[in-house]
Amino acid sequence: MIFFSAFIVSIITTWGLIQLTKQQGWVSRPKGDRWNARTVSLHGGIGIGLSFSLCFLFWNLTSSTELEILLVCMPLMMMMVGLYDDIYQLMPAPKLISQILVAAAAIVTDIDFAFLAYEPLNWALTLLWIVGITNALNLLDNMDGAAPGIAFFSVLSLCLLPWNPTPWLTDIAMMLAGSIAGFLIFNFHPAKIFMGDSGSLFLGNLIALMLIQFSRTISPDIQHTFLQIPSALIIPVLLIIVPIIDTTYVSFNRWYNGFPISLGDKGHITHRLSFLFQSDWFSVLILYAYQLLVCIIVASYHWTLFYPLFLVTLWLLYKLTIKTNAFVWPEKYISSLEARTSHRYLFLKRHMLLYRLFRLNSQSLSTVKKRL
Template sequence: MKPLFIFALALALAAGVTPLMILLARRLGWVVQPREDRWHRRPTAVFGGVAIYLAFAAAFLLLGPRDRLSLSLAGCASAVFLLGLIDDVFDLKPQVKFLGQLLVAIVAVSLGLSFTFLPWPWLNVPLTLLWLVGVTNAVNILDNMDGLSSGVTLVAASVLALISLMRGSPEMGLTAAALAGAAGGFLIYNFNPARIFMGDCGSLFLGFTLAGCTIMGSGGASHLTLALLIPVGVLVVPIFDTTLVTFQRTSHGRSIAQGGRDHSSHRLVFLGLSERKAVLVLILISLAGGLVSLWLQYVSTLVAAVVLALAVVVFVFFGVFLGGVKVYDAKAQPALRWKSPLLGRVVLHKKQILQILADLLLFAAAYTASWLLRFEGRLGRDLMTLLTHSLPWVLAAKMLALGLFGVYRGDWRYVSVHAMVQLAKALLLGSLLVVAGIAAFYRFEGFSRTALIMDFVLSFMFLAGCRFLIRIFTESVAHKKGVPVLIMGAGDGGELLLRELRNNPSLPYLPVGFVDDDPAKQGLTIHGIKVLGTRADIPALAARHQVQRVFIAILSMPGERFADVKAACAACGVECSRIQPIIKL
């Protein structure tokens, strides 16, 4: 119960101190004005990180742990808070701020805060330094939209507290619970529309403390995979956002340290989500990552590896989807001049390279999962030897088959039935090559034919599913805003127009429904858009859905009938346009 008490105390303190900081900041002029490269639209109080730190410090001193490692973490986190406060006041150079973080991280490691899952201390130490500084900055740059950094910290710290309770290690749990409470109390005033920002003193403190808690939490993991999954799963959103921004800025010839509206949260808003929904989506992703890392405490290493491979692929495709959002000014963007021709080609063909790497992970996950399913998760030493020795040849055979069928010459955005048929053929050829190789070199001794069949099925499911992810992402969040329109004609022309309106970002239209005079089509749904009525219902539908334009997608409609529809639309103040054929014979 003590973690719950310290969480409640920190929550109450942060919720009480933050309004006082808002009043103090406004009275003393500690207010940040809107800027072109920042997201907020009105003057907002700053130094909210002071409230976060005071709430955490008070709860930690009253109810927190007293072991040396926890006290060392709290002391070093306090030093990082002071560094951030100095930066907020004097605007330190990035190099100075980085050196300060590195110095505090070195002190923390010297006091015993270090990863221990690798057998080589000389490798654990630099890995710990990289993790402490990296996560600190990842949470810092995640503070780019109202409630995002504090919300993700609330979720991540809460999951860490749960993990510590399940393991019976209260020290890390109490520290994480205090951090979660402080972030949660501040979130009340930081969620959109924010009344106060935390500043670097808050984001750096949250990031460093989170990083330290994950290091403490990974120490009790039963094996290396779990030791890695705990920190990565809990902090999946900051890691993903930092990776996306770094890769995109580098590939567009921009400085990594340069600020801007190119983070994952900004891209979700550009796709049509509101600021609140964009933040909630990322917080839910953080929660999912934390819960998965919690669940993986109870599964085998192989199951954890399969889940990790699938998760990596999903985030790769999600990153490619968000990376396709145009957020940079083409006129202001510098020309790319890569010193290395090889690096230039890698950036140019990054989608194909990422897809190949993703498919390799999916094939490995499918092959491993098929063995786990066939043998009910119990793989002895002999089976593990066969699995590991045959996996490279399985990957080679399947990648060769995909190359022969030209799978990588297609565009991810245009997944079709034909593409799925080609994929199935390629996977069938790959499976036949695998069977032939196993028969030739192993004579099927120790191999399960059922597992090979399951491998083919899982491979198709994984690859086809991931190729549909881009479409799923697009239809889930894209085109939520736009001019409401009706499409007249629920046939081939209407379906083609609907796809064009959805796939072409330059067309600012939001289809709300079809109208068609055919009684058999009433109530049907095409790509999620319903046939709402006939042309006689256009005035009522226009009023109900605030329709501003009707597109007529019936190429064979006579001229006099088009004139009648246009007159009916004009009577209710709605524009009417007729779609022209692509090819005129």
């Protein structure tokens, strides 16, 4: 009942936002550094936050503890920061400072990891976790349905996992899952509205806080987890693994290729999959399937399955990188091929490189650059 009420309210609020943003001209227009090629309504994150807040007020307010209220209020603060950023384009430093302040507030109110013996290490890990997950989900919000869909599977897992003994956390997860599901109807490809930073920062912060609270309920008897990492840490990580992998992957690629890590580009896993399969919606479904598979393995206690999955993931990311680097950085790749063909390669290898260079020069300037 909680899920469906949040779902219906989210549909209504998101539909209303679409009409309002169109009337006011609050829309995202195609730009060279953006993926979308259409004019789409903005500020959809308000719909998620509003529907979640209304359901919380209706279902939980009278029985809520101080901890529950704080758990809801801090993400709403991040939503306001994200909305300000959507409108006025905040610099990265103020946005990061606001995330650190919210994380510090969580630690002060006893929302932190508790599995390490040395308390300051728990605080440091909590700070890193909240800021990291908030930004990871924000970075994943680069294609229709990607970030909210992954967030939906992560939150839904909290409701269904067999060792969650906290009813109030399950209720909050149900409210959030319903709110995301209602928004996804309008955000999946082709999107009618984007959630923007207001939505991604809200979702990232709330999910980070919920997973911290969830980690405190995990029994220490759950042993033999992946790579012998404590279950109170590895289970939350796995439940939100796709944004973590994507952020780590794109940051490493930028550093390795000599670009600033903060540089915006089209090198995210979603973009590369779309270059490979020529389909945005199929690329997003691949990430959905991966996150769902990981959540199922976590729920089934089959930790040994993560070892082959880990190796297969590394291999697939390597192959994906090799096949799509030319689309992500066409000028850099063409320059690299030109330099390599100037060396004394074997006759056959040299002509293979020249053929690849010819194809890139002809195709990337037409189809690839048009896609970019």
